Amino acid sequence: MTKERPQPAIWDPEFECMHVDALRALQLERLRKVVRRLRNHVPYYRQKMQIVGVTPSDIRTLEDIRKLPFTTKEDLRLCYPYEAFAVPLEKVVRIHASSGTTGKSTVVGYTRKDLDAWTHVVARFLVAGGLTSKDVLHIAFSYGLFTGGFGLHYGAERVGAAVIPVSAGRSERQIQLMKDFGSTALVCTPSYAVYLGELVQTLGVKPQDLKLRVGFFGAEAWSNRIREEIQAKLGLFATDNYGLSEIIGPGVAGECVYQNGMHISEDHFYPELIDPDTCEPADPAKSGELVLTTLTKEAIPLVRYRTRDICTLLPGTCACGRTGVRMSKICGRSDDMLIIRGANVFPSQVEEVLLDVKGTLPHYQIVVSREGALDQLEVRVEVSEEFFFDEMKKLQEMERHIEHKLENVLGIRSAVKLIEPRTLERSEGKAKRVLDLRPKE
Amino acid sequence: MKVQQLSIFMENRAGRLAEIMQLLGDAGVNIRALSLADTSDFGILRLIVNDVDKALQVLRESGHTVSLTDVVAVEVPDHPGGLASVLNPLCQAGVNVEYMYAFVEKATDKAVVIFRFEDIEAALGVLAKAGISVLPAETVYTL
Numbered sequence: 001m002t003k004e005r006p007q008p009a010i011w012d013p014e015f016e017c018m019h020v021d022a023l024r025a026l027q028l029e030r031l032r033k034v035v036r037r038l039r040n041h042v043p044y045y046r047q048k049m050q051i052v053g054v055t056p057s058d059i060r061t062l063e064d065i066r067k068l069p070f071t072t073k074e075d076l077r078l079c080y081p082y083e084a085f086a087v088p089l090e091k092v093v094r095i096h097a098s099s100g101t102t103g104k105s106t107v108v109g110y111t112r113k114d115l116d117a118w119t120h121v122v123a124r125f126l127v128a129g130g131l132t133s134k135d136v137l138h139i140a141f142s143y144g145l146f147t148g149g150f151g152l153h154y155g156a157e158r159v160g161a162a163v164i165p166v167s168a169g170r171s172e173r174q175i176q177l178m179k180d181f182g183s184t185a186l187v188c189t190p191s192y193a194v195y196l197g198e199l200v201q202t203l204g205v206k207p208q209d210l211k212l213r214v215g216f217f218g219a220e221a222w223s224n225r226i227r228e229e230i231q232a233k234l235g236l237f238a239t240d241n242y243g244l245s246e247i248i249g250p251g252v253a254g255e256c257v258y259q260n261g262m263h264i265s266e267d268h269f270y271p272e273l274i275d276p277d278t279c280e281p282a283d284p285a286k287s288g289e290l291v292l293t294t295l296t297k298e299a300i301p302l303v304r305y306r307t308r309d310i311c312t313l314l315p316g317t318c319a320c321g322r323t324g325v326r327m328s329k330i331c332g333r334s335d336d337m338l339i340i341r342g343a344n345v346f347p348s349q350v351e352e353v354l355l356d357v358k359g360t361l362p363h364y365q366i367v368v369s370r371e372g373a374l375d376q377l378e379v380r381v382e383v384s385e386e387f388f389f390d391e392m393k394k395l396q397e398m399e400r401h402i403e404h405k406l407e408n409v410l411g412i413r414s415a416v417k418l419i420e421p422r423t424l425e426r427s428e429g430k431a432k433r434v435l436d437l438r439p440k441e
Numbered sequence: 442m443k444v445q446q447l448s449i450f451m452e453n454r455a456g457r458l459a460e461i462m463q464l465l466g467d468a469g470v471n472i473r474a475l476s477l478a479d480t481s482d483f484g485i486l487r488l489i490v491n492d493v494d495k496a497l498q499v500l501r502e503s504g505h506t507v508s509l510t511d512v513v514a515v516e517v518p519d520h521p522g523g524l525a526s527v528l529n530p531l532c533q534a535g536v537n538v539e540y541m542y543a544f545v546e547k548a549t550d551k552a553v554v555i556f557r558f559e560d561i562e563a564a565l566g567v568l569a570k571a572g573i574s575v576l577p578a579e580t581v582y583t584l
Contacts, residue, residue, distance in 0.1 A: 113549045383450045390487070392485055418450075419454045421506050
């Protein structure tokens with residue numbers, strides 16, 4: 001019972017539908033300003049420029065951006081907490097930080113103008129995905145240092161929707177609130193949306209008790225298969241959106257109602273696609289790592305920030321009329337790719353196999369460990385009622401079937417382990433899909 | 442003549458069975474018969490209880506994976522060859538037994554065995570024809 005496609009709408013036609021030539025001229029003008037500001041106000045980047053011997057006057061065309069050094073998450077960690085700021089703290093009105101799961105967190109600041117731009121780009125993708133001022137928007141992203149909650153909140157208010165800042169957790173209450181408040185739009189991670197869809201069924205809530213119409217899911221990579229599942233279970237029209245706190249948070253890009261790639265707000269963010277190994281430009285139609293330059297940010301301008309997200313870029317005007325380049329769904333990370341016994345393993349490949357078993361995605365976790373010199377791959381699968389058989393034989397057949405399919409797809413053997421439901425860790429609705437227990441070199 | 446059996450997915454680790462038993466005990470559910478099939482990693486706990494709905498509700502609420510399966514409770518003569526006399530007609534009719542387990546208590550002078558058949562309708566037909574007594578669900582739940 002997927003909802004039909006909402007009417008296409010555009011929040012900011014002047015920039016979203018800008019003629020490409022005018023857009024390139026605007027980008028160049030803004031790029032040159034950013035480079036000058038970084039050179040003048042941010043010592044770490046000035047040093048980087050000096051090392052490669054580039055000055056702001058070397059940037060005469062957009063292609064000249066390739067002369068500039070990359071910025072990495074490591075750079076931002078070294079700048080912890082405020083060294084990457086290009087403005088004094090008195091100009092900063094908000095601070096967020098990314099989760100520090102892989103080391104020190106990265107801190108980002110916003111000036112008043114940054115917040116306004118952020119609100120604006122979030123409003124763009126919300127409207128692109130079908131949100132209107134008549135909607136009641138339920139936000140199940142956590143509010144805090146994570147940019148998701150506040151980013152979506154202010155963007156949706158700007159559109160004029162009635163925003164309910166539910167935040168994360170207490171899933172049964174989330175569903176109760178959606179029922180009681182007549183929520184028509186939902187914001188959360190795609191994995192949490194799948195979970196809510198399951199819970200709706202478990203609780204016996206009827207689809208007509210929920211008024212959901214559109215959903216905006218981001219903060220983690222998800223496939224079109226998951227989209228279909230979410231749309232069917234929650235009865236809404238689902239769009240993907242993309243962002244990262246280092247660049248601004250959600251709002252870098254978002255899908256329109258044609259669900260064919262996420263429109264990058266190119267007047268604010270200049271995209272490049274590179275080969276993550278050679279750092280040379282990659283063919284946009286083939287996958288590469290997305291590299292982003294902020295064109296308008298005041299507090300933390302970043303040049304050529306390596307997102308580590310792998311995608312393709314699709315140029316050309318979309319059916320909706322937007323002219324900005326579209327990025328595909330994220331199909332992996334240039335750094336979360338697991339190398340197991342010499343094979344490259346993307347969690348998304350495991351996900352595809354698991355989806356094929358019953359047409360629905362179980363909660364799962366990929367565990368990589370080492371026994372002696374040999375890497376071991378274990379895939380833990382939560383046995384929900386959809387994956388449960390009363391007969392031992394069938395359960396074991398299912399285990400072997402998944403193992404066989406995984407070997408076909410990944411090229412290496414794995415052990416599938418069936419585990420009880422709700423035993424895998426979930427934090428803020430963001431599933432922890434990979435557990436790498438191998439000793440670090 | 443069908444009896445509803447609860448099947449519960451369980452990881453094979455210490456204390457799981459005790460937890461489930463405590464849960465059902467606290468809910469006032471009485472267990473009539475039980476069997477546990479297991480591998481090194483997981484198991485399936487199969488239960489016949491006095492209150493199926495109640496048991497299903499508390500198990501699901503506590504996050505367990507549970508399913509309901511139709512099984513048959515057959516009265517088996519309690520003497521050498523008793524079980525064989527039940528199995529023979531089924532075997533001759535080509536009806537497959539997926540699994541079976543015995544009731545702890547006896548209803549009469551006969552033993553009660555729970556059968557899960559591949560084809561339950563065919564099995565009931567064969568048993569009736571062979572004059573083998575099958576216990577109604579209400580009797581089984583209150584044994």
